[in-house]
Amino acid sequence: GENVEQHPSTLSVQEGDSAVIKCTYSDSASNYFPWYKQELGKGPQLIIDIRSNVGEKKDQRIAVTLNKTAKHFSLHITETQPEDSAVYFCAATPRSNDYKLSFGAGTTVTVRA
């Protein structure tokens, strides 16, 4: 099955700086890569996703890049704000139409004011 590795496990950044989280996956058939944000006491929330036919996608301060050859994808958060503090998960699935996601272990992001 799919194996997703995520780094770093914790990340502390100064407010206004950028944060980068990297993930690698093992199954070359994977073609959908979502990113989730989980705040304390809540379920994960989808923040951005990318498909294998796209190399980069941006939504305001958040961007995701995908390198299918190297089998890795990254989340970039620019101009970080205190409300960006949360646990972030990357995920992948090799099935085009199924939400059978394999998740990374998560990155705890702390934005220092």
Next chain:
Amino acid sequence: KAGVTQTPRYLIKTRGQQVTLSCSPISGHRSVSWYQQTPGQGLQFLFEYFSETQRNKGNFPGRFSGRQFSNSRSEMNVSTLELGDSALYLCASSARGVLTDTQYFGPGTRLTVL
């Protein structure tokens, strides 16, 4: 529109007991997925239901089962509880269970097995 709701939010059971967790998806959503979240194993897929049929299943023992009703509400059951079943159980719904639809997670049910 109301979000995904899960009941109960917290549950304490003892080894050997069985437990049933409930999930009400967003109105109109037909796909419901279940995930187990633990500090050691992270988020792991349990199973997914669409129109009362299980479409996908993760690598969990047969003690974990689920079902979906005609109104799309779903339940998952864990029999013969073990200490290792202590986890946050998350339910997620999407309109059609396809990746062009956003998947919305509920707040989870925290299960503690003593």
